[in-house]
Amino acid sequence: MLSFKTILLCSGLVLRVDAFALQFRNPVTCLQPLECDTLSTYWSPAARQDATCIFTPANTQDVARAVKLFTRKNCQFAIRGGGHSYNPGWAGIVNGVLISLSNLNTVTYDPQTGLASIGAGNRWRNVYASLAPHNVTVLGGRSSNVGVGGYLTGGGISYYSNERGWATDNIHSVEIVLADGKIITASREQNSELFRCIKGGSNNYGVITKFVLETVDASRPFNGFVGVYPDSSTNDLFTAAYSYCTGGSDSDPKSHMIFSSSINGTSVALNAVIMTYRDAFDAANPAPVLEPYLDSNIPNLAIIPISINGTVGEVANALSNGQAPGNRYTMGTFSIYADLELLKDLRNIWAEETTTTIRTRPGFATEFAFQPVGEKWLASSAARGGNSFGITSPLVVVWIQPRWNSAADDAVMVEYTDRVRTRCEQAARDAGKFAKFRHLNYGGRNQDIIPSFGTASVLRMQLNKIRYDPLNVFGRLVPGGFKIPGF
Ligand SMILES: Cc1cc2nc3c(=O)[nH]c(=O)nc-3n(C[C@H](O)[C@H](O)[C@H](O)COP(=O)(O)OP(=O)(O)OC[C@H]3O[C@@H](n4cnc5c(N)ncnc54)[C@H](O)[C@@H]3O)c2cc1C
Structure with missing residues (x-):
């Protein structure tokens, strides 16, 4: 694992000891300064790992700049949605930067399409409350404090699953930041193979910044x-x-x-x-x-x-x-x-x-x-x-x-x-x-999780891994989480 010193050296970051804040010294390389935040809580303290720096992007472009930088400089990092994972290092990291998505918390509803657009750093509590005035809801956590990002990329058992399948099946499209900083959309129409792999793909393909979800009528009690x-x-x-x-x-x-x-x-x-x-x-x-x-x-x-x-x-x-x-x-x-x-x-x-x-x-x-x-x-x-x-x-x-x-x-x-x-x-x-x-x-x-999805799924996930993350950034530089065999 890379030490923080190495991360500093390789990325040109400078530690401001007083505020524990990091700034990029070279604006050409780094586009804008990154500041370190203080730690948000983990649901289970047994899963807590304190990162050297917690970076809380304000928008998708911030995520893209950070990922691009980490990829180019070989810096290890972790991705955190709501921090409800049970496992240390899944949404935390020792000697690395944690990208905490908590500021990506918008929720909008389009009555024309019936789709809800959910920032990946939301918790279900905010999602349900924001959609309720529209008399719709989405398939989400049965406990409202759970984070959107980890839950949806891991499958998601919902109160509506007997009617609508896994929550992840009800994703219409995602906005995802790839290892090279590119921001793309994946849906059944665009990057459709990647889209399928994301449904159970956890953090293996990129940082998902937005989920567009099908909604469910909530006008009945x-x-x-x-x-x-x-x-x-x-x-x-x-x-x-x-x-x-x-x-x-x-x-x-x-x-x-x-x-x-x-x-x-x-x-x-x-x-x-x-x-x-x-x-x-x-x-x-x-x-x-x-x-x-x-x-x-x-x-x-x-x-x-x-x-x-x-x-x-x-x-x-x-x-x-x-x-x-x-x-x-x-x-x-x-x-x-x-x-x-x-x-x-x-x-x-x-x-x-x-x-x-x-x-x-x-x-x-x-x-x-x-x-x-x-x-x-x-x-x-x-x-x-x-x-x-x-x-x-x-x-x-x-x-x-x-x-x-x-x-x-x-x-x-x-x-x-x-x-x-x-x-x-x-x-x-x-x-x-x-x-x-x-x-x-x-x-x-x-536990090994992804191999339990079976040979055909694993093969599809591997092929798309090579296609969308050819340098294996999300395996190599993101040590936490359940990984695709061979990556
Ligand atoms: C109290 C409680 C109730 C729960 N209820 C349910 C339930 O009803 N149904 C169910 O299916 N599960 C449930 N879970 C399990 C829960 O879905 C997982 O713990 C899930 O990982 C939590 O998501 P999170 O965003 O809070 O996790 P985090 O700990 O933040 O992240 C988990 C993993 O997902 C990755 N990740 C998170 N966001 C992104 C993103 N945007 N892009 C790429 N990777 C990302 C992280 O890197 C990490 O590896 C529950 C867990 C708890 C603790």
Whole structure:
């Protein structure tokens, strides 16, 4: 890795020690001075890496100048959207410059085209709030504090995914800065191969500065609930969840469900379902797809309304408030083909590995969660031109997410997560139900993600990598993030 000194030398940057500000000394080389900002927060302090300089561009041209300079001078850098990655170095860098996109935060809506133009440094909270007066919304984070850039380039599971596919499938076009500083548009019409690769391509092709997104009608009400169920309800709940994984989500794609189990410290495990419904809700006559979770057939501890006949923004804000930044987290993910016994076995593995030694670490909590990806979701992705994921049949995305307090426990928690994941993957293989796909947005630091998209996708991504980033700037000089094999 290049040292900061090397970066200074090679770029002609001069450090103003007092303000920790960098200025380009040579205006011909550098076009305009770059100033260093102070650090914005990371959602998980376990992912934090402090860059030597944080550069916060005001517009796309600033991004282009910086990238061109870094490419020419061989300077390492990182790209940050909302800083919600779980992995250190993905949106931070040691001995390098962090391009933080937080000032690229405009949101506009064109009623003629029905498209929304979103600056890549936005968080979903601002996007939902800005679009709400137009009675439209977009496929975005289920938690509103999440950043737009990382979420969309990693796929993006949204409350609307059963109807509209991955959020990334709903991108109409992007504005992207390539390694040579060129600003181009990629869409189904222009640079169409690059466009497809970006959907799951993370930071491998360039810095995306703007996303133009298809919108969804938001004139109808949106509802969200959290059902909380005791450990003793696991069998009943998982049976219902299995049914949702195997046709339930397709039977009423206005619904969306995240199934999870959690352990908080030394307390007994609980189950939860976050469920949303994109239409009017009548408590006396709920949509049949929701009924099993709301009535008492599956004994519950509480059904907590998040927003009744409200908006998607309200639901995402509420979830975000429950997942505030500041705690340490890591993540691990894999996928399976739906199987009731396997789902229960995986939950048992997770519970078994969550030993007393792990549970008694300060601030410990852990979540085991799964997300069905059904036929209509996949059909919607295909109808919109496809993506990089290489998924051909319905599956269930699974993830393990521990939380803890102390940096001293970081390594233990990463090991714990990897151990649970590896055992679960083996159990899925043994059951003949292992699905190769790994959801990039939930990928842990020790996981290979892009190879899980399959040979055809990887080959397409590699070919376009050579075409659009021939010097491999976004592999070589941007060390963080999930990389394309060979780059
Ligand atoms: C509380 C919480 C809730 C979440 N909910 C969901 C959910 O509902 N659905 C889901 O799919 N995921 C979800 N995620 C995962 C989330 O999508 C990823 O963590 C995602 O990377 C966050 O995007 P970001 O811009 O905040 O990330 P960052 O940490 O800023 O960036 C992540 C990666 O993307 C790259 N990147 C970011 N912006 C750009 C850009 N403009 N151009 C090129 N590369 C870029 C970065 O270099 C980095 O490698 C959630 C995460 C958290 C912490």
